[in-house]
Amino acid sequence: MQPSDRPSAPQYDERLTAPGAWWLIAALLGLSGGLVALPLGVVPMLGGVITAGALAAVCVSSYGSARVRVVAGSLVAGDARIPVEALGEPEVLDAEEARAWRTYKADPRAFMVLRGYIPGAVRVEVTDPADPTPYVYLSTRDPEGLAAAIRQAREAVVGG
Helix, strand or coil, X not given: CCHHHCCCCXXXXXXXXXXXXXXXXXXXXXXXXXXXXXXXXXXXXXXXXXXXXXXXHHHHHXXXXXXXXXXXCEEEECCEEEEHHHEEEEEEECHHHHHHHHCCCCCCCCEEECCCCCCCEEEEEECCCCCCCCEEEEECCCHHHHHHHHHHHHHHHHCC
């Protein structure tokens, strides 16, 4: 049995990491913390650099730690785990359409894992009548790959 044939092997796995410029900003915030503490001496300045830099890095890292996966018959996005049989056909969104769906077309009841710095997205209707969520919106750097993985998982569960 190949690793990709196992039901628990991820068919799609992406971490929505923060862009490099954000890490540069975190480093600059660390330097700013040092400059604020500079009048108190060298040791407080080093403490300010370390403390402010660490806090900024934790914030950037936690925001960029969101994952989107298709694994074991489920779409796992952030904290949500949605069975693929409760999902409709995935719709690949280009940058313009993705921006529209996260702004003026957005439904407040929708589940969204969005990152504004990622231009592409996938929108999937939720077909479960007991679920009030109309659709799932997922930012992704590979919209076609995510949509294909959702389709493949749906066919394996529903068709098999």
